[in-house]
Amino acid sequence: MSTYAHITGWGMAVPEKVLTNQELEMMVDTNDEWIRSRTGIEERRIASDDQTTASLATEAAVNALRVAKLPPSQVDLVIVATSTPEYLFPATACLVQDRIGASTAGAFDLLAACSGFIYGLNMAAETIRGGSNKNALVIGAETLSRVVDWSDRNTCILFGDGAGAFVLQASEEPGGILSSVMRSDGSGGDLLWIPGGGSAEPATNQTVDDSHHFIQMNGREVFRFATRVMARTSEEAIRKAGLEVEDIDLIIPHQANLRIINAAARGLKLPMERFAVNVQKYGNTSTASIPIAAVEAIEEGRIKPGDNLVLVGFGAGLTWGALTAQWTGPFAELKPIRMRRYRRIARIRSFLLRWARRLGALFFGRRGDSA
Numbered sequence: 052m053s054t055y056a057h058i059t060g061w062g063m064a065v066p067e068k069v070l071t072n073q074e075l076e077m078m079v080d081t082n083d084e085w086i087r088s089r090t091g092i093e094e095r096r097i098a099s100d101d102q103t104t105a106s107l108a109t110e111a112a113v114n115a116l117r118v119a120k121l122p123p124s125q126v127d128l129v130i131v132a133t134s135t136p137e138y139l140f141p142a143t144a145c146l147v148q149d150r151i152g153a154s155t156a157g158a159f160d161l162l163a164a165c166s167g168f169i170y171g172l173n174m175a176a177e178t179i180r181g182g183s184n185k186n187a188l189v190i191g192a193e194t195l196s197r198v199v200d201w202s203d204r205n206t207c208i209l210f211g212d213g214a215g216a217f218v219l220q221a222s223e224e225p226g227g228i229l230s231s232v233m234r235s236d237g238s239g240g241d242l243l244w245i246p247g248g249g250s251a252e253p254a255t256n257q258t259v260d261d262s263h264h265f266i267q268m269n270g271r272e273v274f275r276f277a278t279r280v281m282a283r284t285s286e287e288a289i290r291k292a293g294l295e296v297e298d299i300d301l302i303i304p305h306q307a308n309l310r311i312i313n314a315a316a317r318g319l320k321l322p323m324e325r326f327a328v329n330v331q332k333y334g335n336t337s338t339a340s341i342p343i344a345a346v347e348a349i350e351e352g353r354i355k356p357g358d359n360l361v362l363v364g365f366g367a368g369l370t371w372g373a374l375t376a377q378w379t380g381p382f383a384e385l386k387p388i389r390m391r392r393y394r395r396i397a398r399i400r401s402f403l404l405r406w407a408r409r410l411g412a413l414f415f416g417r418r419g420d421s422a
């Protein structure tokens with residue numbers, strides 16, 4: 052009997068602080084009319100000092116588990132897709148695993164820029180279909196405001212912070228993730244990148260002075276690439292699922308630029324009503340943009356069980372990808388769970404584990420050295 056990977060939970064988290072186009076006018080040589088007409092963006096959210104990629108990811112994950120009615124202890128895998136991880140290591144996914152108390156889960160980060168959520172869903176679905184996992188949490192989370200050069204009008208108008216998460220669960224019922232396409236072209240790596248801080252250019256005073264720890268982008272080339280791949284990749288994923296474009300109820304594209312979404316609609320010969328669009332509210336939140344748009348579409352009643360969806364994105368790398376899914380929703384037989392209680396238990400568990408490690412080092416550390 053085949054196993055299918057169903058989407059049974061969803062959640063999002065965005066910072067409260069809103070940065071409007073008008074406020075940007077006071078920071079760089081730009082104006083509201085230019086930003087709206089070239090990108091569709093009106094405002095974006097900016098993380099406060101105490102918010103990070105891991106804190107936003109954890110909030111989105113908790114919300115998704117609540118919807119799926121899935122206790123964290125039953126999560127087998129946590130994937131965080133991000134280009135702005137908490138640290139180079141440990142993985143942000145491990146921090147989320149600890150904070151939610153997913154005590155028996157594997158956890159890792161995935162870097163495929165804005166395509167990361169699609170890549171992550173596909174990876175998680177494969178482990179479920181292959182039988183090694185039953186329940187997976189896939190999160191897209193970013194604090195791009197921390198890597199944006201706020202004096203560069205080419206990039207600072209585009210990006211925002213946020214997180215979104217899906218729960219995937221195994222079932223013998225057909226449905227869930229039906230097909231996916233993942234593509235890349237590393238020859239375009241320098242069209243959109245952060246050159247400093249990695250192995251090629253470790254952080255020095257010089258790399259900081261040269262602004263190499265900020266996003267650098269050739270906007271025109273990225274735009275041309277994006278408009279080329281969005282419709283084509285969606286069609287490929289739809290065909291792989293054995294469906295026609297007309298069978299798709301809603302397309303949830305990466306929210307980078309309204310003109311790119313318009314081009315995808317023209318390419319697929321679909322009206323814009325068939326697309327989920329919220330780029331005007333959040334700007335480009337990279338890996339978080341697709342799950343955030345999905346959560347808002349669900350809240351607006353635009354997605355119901357049985358609907359066929361396409362998720363499609365592109366990003367640095369270059370990477371791009373699409374995924375076809377039949378919407379499920381939470382498994383009916385499960386009872387609501389109290390996530391606040393689970394979070395309290397997770398905090399106590401993490402505290403005890405840290406103390407057990409310290410005491411272990413105190414009592415057994417020396418003996419271990421001399422052995």
Ligand code: ACO
Pocket residue numbers: 080081082085086089090164165166204205208243268270271272273274277307308335337365366367
């Ligand atoms: N305000 C006012 N003028 C501006 C601004 C600004 N914020 N930014 C650029 N301009 C000027 C340019 O300097 C240029 O002036 P010039 O003609 O005198 O040289 C003019 O506006 C036109 O610039 P273009 O770059 O041709 O503008 P375009 O219509 O291409 O729009 C944009 C620029 C919005 C960046 C667009 O190219 C785009 O959206 N590209 C894709 C970017 C993207 O999606 N990146 C994220 C990928 S996902 C990920 O992995 C993170």
